[in-house]
Structures are given as C-alpha cells and as structure tokens.
Amino acid sequence: MPENQPNYTLLSRQLDGLLSGEKDLIANLSNSSAFINQFLPNINWVGFYLIKNNALKLGPFQGLPACVDIEIGKGVCGTAVAEKKSQLIEDVNAFPGHIACDANSQSEIVIPIYYNKEIIGVLDIDAPIKSRFDKADLEGLELLVQILEKHIHI
Template structure:
C-alpha cells in the first residue's frame, strides 16, 4: 500500500478531522499494535508543526516500555510514579503540560522538550495498554483542540487492536 498524507487545511478542529481520517486509513484492516503505532507516530510527527517527539509507550504490567516513535532516542522504561507519561498511565487521564520543567518528577529524555501531551491508552475493559506521547520544543504548544484531536487518534489506535 502506498500512502501519501495530504496537507491539513482549515481551522484546528478541521485539521484534526482530516488527520483522524488519514489515521483511520492507515489503521484499516490492520490489528498489529507495533505496525499501527509505527505508522501513527510517523503520520502525526510529519503532519503537525512544532513537535520534536511523537510515540508510544506500552504497559508491560509493571511499567511503561518505549514502543515505536519519531524523534531522538527516548527513555526506555518509565515507572508509573514518574513523569508525565507515568501520571497519564497512573490516573488514566490525558496530561496536557504547558511547561514540563515545572511538572514534579518530569523525566527529561530530550532536553529540547518544553511542553507535552500524553494520552492514556485504555481498552474497553478498562485495561491500561500504554500511552501516546507528544513533546514540543515550544512552551504551551498543546491546547484543548489538540487534546481532543489527539485523544480521537489514540481512540482509533485502541479500536484498531480489536
């Protein structure tokens, strides 16, 4: 299959609707979590501006372990009591952090990161699968529109695993 992402147009909600459509096309008829995480990481990294890391951490029953991503090499293992990813996994709530340096217990995998958005990946039975993590070199890069759009993409990823 050949895939060509088209440029996003319109306001932010319209752009996220287009990105979700592209994500669903990539996920269509594929249920492998590694393949889908790799493709979604690449799609989002290349589609959205001002990102320096986009990827997945998977829960192994004890901690988060790095999965497919785009960006500089990452922390391999993250305990649930550390960092923004750990907080999202532990609370099962999206973490939208304007200034990661002010976040207690922040793990600085990439010193260029200044803001972060982490969406927990939870299946229909309430089981934690992992997190979808995005970092930006800009402070306050992510707003409510980004959060809603990226949560929808994370939901599409979880749905693809069924």
C-alpha cells in the first residue's frame, strides 16, 4: 500500500461502526461525508447528490458551496447515474461537459449509491490535483459506499 493510500478495509469497518444503529439518511450521509473528508488526503470536496424529480440534487457535503442541481447524463455525476457505473476522472478539464462548481478541482471520482437495486444518488469527491484517484481509491471508495448502502433506510 502506498504511503498516502488510505487503508480502505479499516475505514470501511470504522464507517460501519459510525453508521450502525442510525436509520436517518441525511444523518448518515452527513457523517459519511465528514468521515471521508477526515481520512482521505488531498481532496477539496466530498459529498452526495441524491436523485429527486429525475435529477441530482445537492445533499450533505464537506467543502465549498457546490452546484445544487445536475441533470442526469450531464457532468461526471450525471454520467455516473446515466451509465450506472463509477467514474474515475484524472483531468476534469478533459471530460466533455464537465460542470465546474469549483475552479480548483482538477480530478474527480463518483460512485453510484444503490437502494433496492436502483440508483438513489452518488458519492462525489473532487481533488485539487490531476490524477489524484487511482484504481485502489476506486475499489476502496466503492467498498465504503457498499457499507453506506447497508445503512440506508428509505
């Protein structure tokens, strides 16, 4: 494991403990964004977008104010929903249709969140450096989202 690479297995156990016993979605998303922000180095925004009225609406996050509404199929978050798969973007400026909420963001990773086999939103993380995220981050963050999904009660 690289020196700055988080131990996602350990983090997943810690997140599971943090969310255990809480059923409120907003409370769990809020604590999850704060938790990820605390333990993931070199990021400048982490949060959630939830599907409402067939679009993505800003949810709990850590970082600067963000775009509130994102159309499905637009930007990295909307693309993750439309394609039903995680997006690992090394250079957001090279991503067609990137929505620049923060000009300092250079790379991004987005993980879909499922409830009853339907996407209900995404985890979105931005970084102020290009190529911040790698395959280990993708797999580790997908693991954290799986833990979060266990604690979703809608």
